[in-house]
Amino acid sequence: MQHQDSWHSDRIKEECGVTGIYTRAGGAARLSFFSLFALQHRGQESAGLAVSDGDKVHMHRGMGLVSQVFNEEILETLPGDLAIGHNRYSTTGASAIRNAQPIYCTSSIGDIAVAHNGNLINTAELREEMLAAGEHLETTADSELIARLISNSLHLGVENAVSHVMKKIKGAYSVVVLTKNMIVGFRDPWGIRPMTVGKLEDGWMVASETCAFGPIGGKVVHELKPGEAAIIDRDGMRLAQASKTERPAMCMFEFIYFARPDSVMYNTTLYGARERMGVELAAEHPVNADVVVPVPDSGIPAALGYSKASGIPYTEGMTKSRYIHRTFIQPDQRMRERGVQMKLSPIAEHVEGKSIVLVDDSIVRGTTTTQIVKMMREAGATEVHVRITAPPIKYPCFYGIDMASKGELAAAVMTVDQIRDHLGADTLGYLSIDGAVKAVERDFTRNKFCLACFSGDYPIPVPKNMTKMAFEETAKSGEMTSFQKGQIPLFDAEETEDSSVTEE
Numbered sequence: 001m002q003h004q005d006s007w008h009s010d011r012i013k014e015e016c017g018v019t020g021i022y023t024r025a026g027g028a029a030r031l032s033f034f035s036l037f038a039l040q041h042r043g044q045e046s047a048g049l050a051v052s053d054g055d056k057v058h059m060h061r062g063m064g065l066v067s068q069v070f071n072e073e074i075l076e077t078l079p080g081d082l083a084i085g086h087n088r089y090s091t092t093g094a095s096a097i098r099n100a101q102p103i104y105c106t107s108s109i110g111d112i113a114v115a116h117n118g119n120l121i122n123t124a125e126l127r128e129e130m131l132a133a134g135e136h137l138e139t140t141a142d143s144e145l146i147a148r149l150i151s152n153s154l155h156l157g158v159e160n161a162v163s164h165v166m167k168k169i170k171g172a173y174s175v176v177v178l179t180k181n182m183i184v185g186f187r188d189p190w191g192i193r194p195m196t197v198g199k200l201e202d203g204w205m206v207a208s209e210t211c212a213f214g215p216i217g218g219k220v221v222h223e224l225k226p227g228e229a230a231i232i233d234r235d236g237m238r239l240a241q242a243s244k245t246e247r248p249a250m251c252m253f254e255f256i257y258f259a260r261p262d263s264v265m266y267n268t269t270l271y272g273a274r275e276r277m278g279v280e281l282a283a284e285h286p287v288n289a290d291v292v293v294p295v296p297d298s299g300i301p302a303a304l305g306y307s308k309a310s311g312i313p314y315t316e317g318m319t320k321s322r323y324i325h326r327t328f329i330q331p332d333q334r335m336r337e338r339g340v341q342m343k344l345s346p347i348a349e350h351v352e353g354k355s356i357v358l359v360d361d362s363i364v365r366g367t368t369t370t371q372i373v374k375m376m377r378e379a380g381a382t383e384v385h386v387r388i389t390a391p392p393i394k395y396p397c398f399y400g401i402d403m404a405s406k407g408e409l410a411a412a413v414m415t416v417d418q419i420r421d422h423l424g425a426d427t428l429g430y431l432s433i434d435g436a437v438k439a440v441e442r443d444f445t446r447n448k449f450c451l452a453c454f455s456g457d458y459p460i461p462v463p464k465n466m467t468k469m470a471f472e473e474t475a476k477s478g479e480m481t482s483f484q485k486g487q488i489p490l491f492d493a494e495e496t497e498d499s500s501v502t503e504e
């Protein structure tokens with residue numbers, strides 16, 4: 001169960017991070033550990049690895065951060081040269097160990113494991129179909145459906161199996177599959193969720209973000225195209241177009257907030273894209289002020305861009321406690337009421353007596369920004385002008401990002417002026433959709449992005465009655481079956497609900 005302090009309930013939650021690694025020298029689990037560590041920002045609820053030594057698939061998963069789930073002794077129990085890994089933030093399915101990934105299945109070609117980032121929108125149909133066919137489903141996560149579908153199709157050959165599964169599943173996904181002898185990574189036909197191929201000195205890898213390559217000496221080779229698959233085995237890596245490509249629709253929020261600033265997507269670092277968002281923001285919403293202040297950490301590049309473009313000096317107006325989310329100790333009620341003060345502290349001497357431009361990445365419900373504005377005023381700021389790099393979020397996401405339901409989104413129920421008053425700000429300016437697109441794609445191609453949470457234009461049509469928990473509700477009402485004997489148990493760690501403080 002996640003606690004509900006305002007900071008954490010008001011931030012957009014990351015989705016998941018996946019990796020797949022082949023290293024000729026063996027020790028794939030150790031390399032994967034460090035790659036997952038670099039992807040920790042994409043999910044802090046659970047982590048897992050599946051490793052093949054060519055004979056068996058070994059697994060370990062647990063609740064918490066990568067450093068809490070793995071240690072030297074555990075890595076010793078995971079021998080092999082092929083591995084897939086996963087960091088999870090739950091988007092469907094309860095946050096419980098049974099939904100941790102990778103998911104294990106047996107198949108016609110032996111053990112397989114599957115890990116997934118994203119969200120399917122036809123889980124209810126798929127689940128019904130599979131139960132009717134006598135399939136045993138163990139978890140409430142859509143990832144298990146993908147795993148079962150793949151395991152049932154591998155007799156067709158891996159490329160055909162992936163193509164077959166991609167015809168059946170609808171939604172946003174980047175998937176890694178491990179068999180005893182290979183890894184397959186593939187992206188959905190719209191390329192909503194990211195995945196890039198990298199080269200290691202003695203092998204290959206795929207990962208959600210390129211920041212996972214550096215710590216283990218990997219070099220970026222190729223950002224998978226929508227519908228494309230990378231097949232990595234002991235002979236090398238090959239690419240295959242596993243499904244027809246729809247229009248590319250990469251998630252704009254990867255650029256605004258989720259991905260690590262040093263990662264590269266669409267040929268730009270996220271840092272560069274965010275800095276240019278700040279430049280666009282300064283052009284769209286200029287203001288006379290003394291200093292530009294970022295909300296750390298994600299507001300920093302945009303604040304620098306705003307400062308450069310406007311000539312208003314940049315300063316740090318607050319510091320962020322970097323380790324608060326790395327505890328399993330729950331704050332008590334008094335601490336929750338302190339809201340953002342659990343996480344941010346003002347640097348009064350930088351803002352006292354000054355009018356400030358406060359730059360942040362997004363406003364979801366507005367409670368966090370309200371508290372930050374108040375904190376800056378209490379620290380002595382005379383005027384607070386809020387500038388936001390995400391356009392107003394008016395629609396929910398069904399593609400793997402947990403923001404809020406429509407009625408809870410500030411911009412869905414209030415005008416910009418009403419939100420400004422609600423925040424207690426002097427002025428409020430959001431970057432326009434076109435401004436965000438231009439900051440990423442300098443030649444301006446709006447139709448390369450998913451912009452649905454801003455525009456309501458969903459690239460993959462969403463069923464009318466869909467909610468993010470729809471599948472879980474269906475699953476709860478159905479009979480949950482126990483896992484077949486002789487397979488690696490799904491409950492391979494203590495089954496506890498996550499009580500950690502998850503990062504924004």
Ligand code: SF4
Nearest residue numbers: 251252397450452453
């Ligand atoms: S709706 Fe928004 S958050 Fe969801 S995939 Fe599209 S751009 Fe990303």
